[in-house]
Amino acid sequence: MQNHQPLVDLRSDTVTQPTAAMRQAMLAAPLGDDVFGDDPTVNALQARIASLLGFEAALFVPTGTQSNLCALLAHCQRGDEYLVGQQAHCYRWEGGGGAVFGSIQPQPLAHQPDGTLALADLEAAVKPDDAHFARTRLLALENTLGGKLLPFDYVQSATDWAQSKGLSRHLDGARLFNAAVAQAALTGATAQAEGKRIAQCFDSVSVCFSKGLGAPVGSALCGSAEFIQRAHRIRKMAGGGMRQSGMLAAAALYALDHHLDRLADDHAQAQRLAAGLAGVPGLQVEAPHTNIVFVDLVGDARDRSAALLAHLAAHGVRATGLYRLRFVTHLNVDAAGVDHAVAAIRGFFNA
Numbered sequence: 001m002q003n004h005q006p007l008v009d010l011r012s013d014t015v016t017q018p019t020a021a022m023r024q025a026m027l028a029a030p031l032g033d034d035v036f037g038d039d040p041t042v043n044a045l046q047a048r049i050a051s052l053l054g055f056e057a058a059l060f061v062p063t064g065t066q067s068n069l070c071a072l073l074a075h076c077q078r079g080d081e082y083l084v085g086q087q088a089h090c091y092r093w094e095g096g097g098g099a100v101f102g103s104i105q106p107q108p109l110a111h112q113p114d115g116t117l118a119l120a121d122l123e124a125a126v127k128p129d130d131a132h133f134a135r136t137r138l139l140a141l142e143n144t145l146g147g148k149l150l151p152f153d154y155v156q157s158a159t160d161w162a163q164s165k166g167l168s169r170h171l172d173g174a175r176l177f178n179a180a181v182a183q184a185a186l187t188g189a190t191a192q193a194e195g196k197r198i199a200q201c202f203d204s205v206s207v208c209f210s211k212g213l214g215a216p217v218g219s220a221l222c223g224s225a226e227f228i229q230r231a232h233r234i235r236k237m238a239g240g241g242m243r244q245s246g247m248l249a250a251a252a253l254y255a256l257d258h259h260l261d262r263l264a265d266d267h268a269q270a271q272r273l274a275a276g277l278a279g280v281p282g283l284q285v286e287a288p289h290t291n292i293v294f295v296d297l298v299g300d301a302r303d304r305s306a307a308l309l310a311h312l313a314a315h316g317v318r319a320t321g322l323y324r325l326r327f328v329t330h331l332n333v334d335a336a337g338v339d340h341a342v343a344a345i346r347g348f349f350n351a
């Protein structure tokens with residue numbers, strides 16, 4: 001019966017529901033008015049994430065979009081520009097906020113197949129100090145990018161290069177902890193250590209608690225005390241000053257304590273999904289680094305993409321995309337859910 005089927009929501013890792021224990025932590029949190037600076041739980045979260053990533057200070061914000069906006073406006077003045085990838089969230093997926101609210105010009109660059117921006121392309125994009133040009137001011141990278149872990153050697157050399165050019169460096173680390181967990185699997189160090197190692201290549205880092213970490217709401221921007229002071233004023237202008245937001249910060253603190261290392265499970269489920277779809281004619285499965293699986297429909301299968309999505313919906317499986325499907329694993333997806341999704345897709349192709 002259709003209504004007894006599991007719902008396997010693979011649209012995004014933002015769809016997670018707070019666990020019972022997380023809800024308890026939210027209810028129990030001591031609260032204050034954060035606009036007066038007196039919410040003890042928000043203050044504890046800001047201190048915790050700053051220290052975890054090796055920064056002086058942090059600012060709790062409602063969304064990753066606002067976090068990136070605060071970062072762009074705190075690093076850049078009107079008429080400055082930032083170097084950024086074509087697929088980067090803070091260029092492509094945030095309504096052009098840096099340009100709209102900050103008069104900051106993006107200089108988007110094409111990604112290499114591994115998600116990096118070639119150093120030669122970056123070098124060529126830096127404008128000379130000349131009245132014709134916007135002032136190149138900032139390099140913004142994203143890790144993971146579309147679920148891809150940027151090679152750490154690259155992160156180091158790109159950020160060293162930026163520093164040598166006098167550019168500030170911002171990391172959109174919405175999924176930094178997925179990157180950290182994947183990198184830890186390569187190096188044998190802890191995810192905490194790898195998260196800090198990546199973060200320390202940058203002047204500012206934004207992280208989301210509302211993605212794989214499983215909190216309902218919230219992101220943090222980390223940087224120097226002076227940078228965070230500037231970002232704080234911008235958060236106010238953007239309407240991001242919240243009040244008893246300790247209830248939300250408590251969920252984020254709970255997530256840092258209990259949901260960080262378990263991201264490895266999400267990565268394993270993504271591997272399971274990719275392996276389950278291997279060899280299905282018409283599907284080209286990209287090997288996932290972390291919790292996002294991209295599946296391209298090729299050949300005749302492209303003509304059947306709408307029918308495939310309808311078939312998946314009828315079987316309680318949700319994904320995004322059309323010719324390039326995206327499946328994201330998270331806290332609320334287990335092996336049985338993955339197997340159900342695989343069976344539904346294989347069923348459609350009789351494979």
Ligand SMILES: *Cc1c(COP(=O)(O)O)cnc(C)c1O
Nearest residue numbers: 063064065066089142172174208
């Ligand atoms: C989701 C996401 C954001 C924005 O987060 P919101 O909380 O949805 O505004 C920013 N950057 C990346 C890479 C993301 O995946």
